[in-house]
Amino acid sequence: MTLVAGIDSSTQSTKIVICDVADGSIVRTAAASHPDGTAVDPEAWWGALCTAAGDGLLDGVTAISVAGQQHGMVALDDAGRPVRPALLWNDVRSADDADDLVAELGPNAWAAATGSVPTASFTVTKLRWLARHEPANAARTRSVLLPHDWLTWRLAGGGPAPDGRPDLAATTDRGDASGTGYWSPAAGGYRPDLVERALGHPLELPRVAAPSEVVGEAARLAPPGALLAPGTGDNMAAALGLAPEPGDVVVSLGTSGTIFATSEAATHDEAGLVAGFADATGRFLPLVCTLNAARVLATVADLLGVSPDGFDALALAARPGAGGLTLLPFLDGERTPNLPRSRGLLAGLSRGNFSRENLARAAVEGVLCGLAVGVDALREHGVEARRALLVGGGARSRAVREIAPAVLGLPVALPDPGREWVAIGAARQAAWALSGAAAPPDWPVAAGLVAAEPDPATRAAFADVLAGVLPLLRREHAVG
Ligand SMILES: Nc1ncnc2c1ncn2[C@@H]1O[C@H](COP(=O)(O)OP(=O)(O)O)[C@@H](O)[C@H]1O
Numbered sequence: 230m231t232l233v234a235g236i237d238s239s240t241q242s243t244k245i246v247i248c249d250v251a252d253g254s255i256v257r258t259a260a261a262s263h264p265d266g267t268a269v270d271p272e273a274w275w276g277a278l279c280t281a282a283g284d285g286l287l288d289g290v291t292a293i294s295v296a297g298q299q300h301g302m303v304a305l306d307d308a309g310r311p312v313r314p315a316l317l318w319n320d321v322r323s324a325d326d327a328d329d330l331v332a333e334l335g336p337n338a339w340a341a342a343t344g345s346v347p348t349a350s351f352t353v354t355k356l357r358w359l360a361r362h363e364p365a366n367a368a369r370t371r372s373v374l375l376p377h378d379w380l381t382w383r384l385a386g387g388g389p390a391p392d393g394r395p396d397l398a399a400t401t402d403r404g405d406a407s408g409t410g411y412w413s414p415a416a417g418g419y420r421p422d423l424v425e426r427a428l429g430h431p432l433e434l435p436r437v438a439a440p441s442e443v444v445g446e447a448a449r450l451a452p453p454g455a456l457l458a459p460g461t462g463d464n465m466a467a468a469l470g471l472a473p474e475p476g477d478v479v480v481s482l483g484t485s486g487t488i489f490a491t492s493e494a495a496t497h498d499e500a501g502l503v504a505g506f507a508d509a510t511g512r513f514l515p516l517v518c519t520l521n522a523a524r525v526l527a528t529v530a531d532l533l534g535v536s537p538d539g540f541d542a543l544a545l546a547a548r549p550g551a552g553g554l555t556l557l558p559f560l561d562g563e564r565t566p567n568l569p570r571s572r573g574l575l576a577g578l579s580r581g582n583f584s585r586e587n588l589a590r591a592a593v594e595g596v597l598c599g600l601a602v603g604v605d606a607l608r609e610h611g612v613e614a615r616r617a618l619l620v621g622g623g624a625r626s627r628a629v630r631e632i633a634p635a636v637l638g639l640p641v642a643l644p645d646p647g648r649e650w651v652a653i654g655a656a657r658q659a660a661w662a663l664s665g666a667a668a669p670p671d672w673p674v675a676a677g678l679v680a681a682e683p684d685p686a687t688r689a690a691f692a693d694v695l696a697g698v699l700p701l702l703r704r705e706h707a708v709g
């Protein structure tokens with residue numbers, strides 16, 4: 230049996246799956262948590278990877294690929310040391326910097342240059358934040374890697390070189406590069422002018438590897454000779470694992486909520502809803518992302534003092550529309566709609582409807598309504614949406630699975646919600662790189678289908694409440 234490893238270093242944890250290259254069947258798995266917070270020492274990800282890979286998890290593995298949370302800024306000095314904790318995709322401190330960068334060039338120019346209009350999530354806005362708020366750290370920054378680039382580099386033996394410059398060059402891939410805000414998916418190249426505009430000086434940037442290139446050998450953690458695939462962003466890896474067909478959109482409820490599809494053509498949304506990412510195979514991955522997904526459900530469950538199963542039972546005991554309660558779930562600020570300084574809002578309370586059941590259901594409906602906006606936005610950019618593939622930690626919720634088809638207005642297919650699709654996608658990329666073949670191996674994806682009558686009333690109530698309170702949500706709120 231030939232084994233490969235797929236690693237998912239996402240916001241909340243590191244997950245590793247070891248797969249048989251013949252059919253992708255999972256041989257063993259492990260996971261370890263990440264610290265909370267939106268600014269994190271990258272060594273914490275390395276520590277989680279070492280913990281998860283302990284006890285011989287990687288024994289016998291012949292190739293490895295790392296998928297990572299997108300956009301995070303790992304700024305390194307001359308010696309390859311982080312100049313500060315990495316700023317993650319869900320850190321909104323660069324909201325003003327995003328506004329300024331967009332105002333300087335205009336949204337059309339950004340969309341044309343990079344496929345996306347940058348919000349606070351994008352790396353380029355974090356560069357501007359660094360230049361403006363920590364000029365000494367900005368001046369010391371020689372290169373910037375994304376989380377998956379940095380982990381791949383560490384696995385290959387990269388790391389701080391106390392006596393001088395590290396001699397190991399880092400790599401990235403087109404999928405993750407497309408989330409920086411300084412790489413063009415359409416042209417397939419960096420835009421160093423945008424880096425200089427944001428940071429004030431040029432950077433050494435990781436080389437963008439080809440989709441199935443072998444970028445090196447693991448020098449740490451893995452058996453000698455284990456090959457390293459390029460890795461990619463976590464959403465690109467999920468797409469690789471699920472192999473969506475035309476008509477499929479993937480809906481992922483992790484820390485973020487994402488909705489995306491594989492596309493043959495690059496997209497450019499001047500309105501800024503759809504990020505025009507590249508995928509990990511040479512195609513494109515138009516994607517809509519919200520900042521508030523599975524954690525909203527966990528927060529409401531904690532408030533109600535129930536387990537995830539208890540939360541599901543409450544939400545499913547309420548009727549569609551949650552008796553008139555609407556939750557705008559922008560607990561951590563929001564990216565789509567672009568309201569980074571906002572907070573959440575619970576609307577429609579009466580003495581008759583303010584129940585635990587309605588509150589639980591309003592949380593599920595609010596998270597899903599936010600993502601349903603993405604179905605329309607993707608369609609406007611040429612994506613056919615006939616079926617949703619529901620994945621991520623939030624897909625383990627029975628309430629999410631049962632309510633999603635009505636709110637999204639799509640039949641929902643449930644690829645085994647216990648399987649870690651980002652890590653499986655990374656493993657599939659490792660198998661592809663190992664094979665030297667023109668295309669990734671065929672690995673089966675089994676999924677049961679759930680359909681439901683669409684629930685336009687719940688979506689309309691969400692849209693009405695949102696429209697009514699936009700000025701309030703645009704006001705500055707203290708971060709923290
Ligand atoms: N049964 C469940 N019901 C609701 N949420 C769940 C359930 N199981 C896990 N989760 C949530 O899934 C999230 C983790 O999902 P995951 O996709 O791994 O996130 P990330 O990729 O952002 O690290 C956590 O917020 C957790 O609360």
Ligand SMILES: O=C(CO)[C@@H](O)[C@H](O)COP(=O)(O)O
Nearest residue numbers: 239240298299318483484485
């Ligand atoms: O920023 C995005 C997509 O653009 C997020 O989807 C991150 O990639 C984090 O993913 P999760 O940890 O929530 O899976």
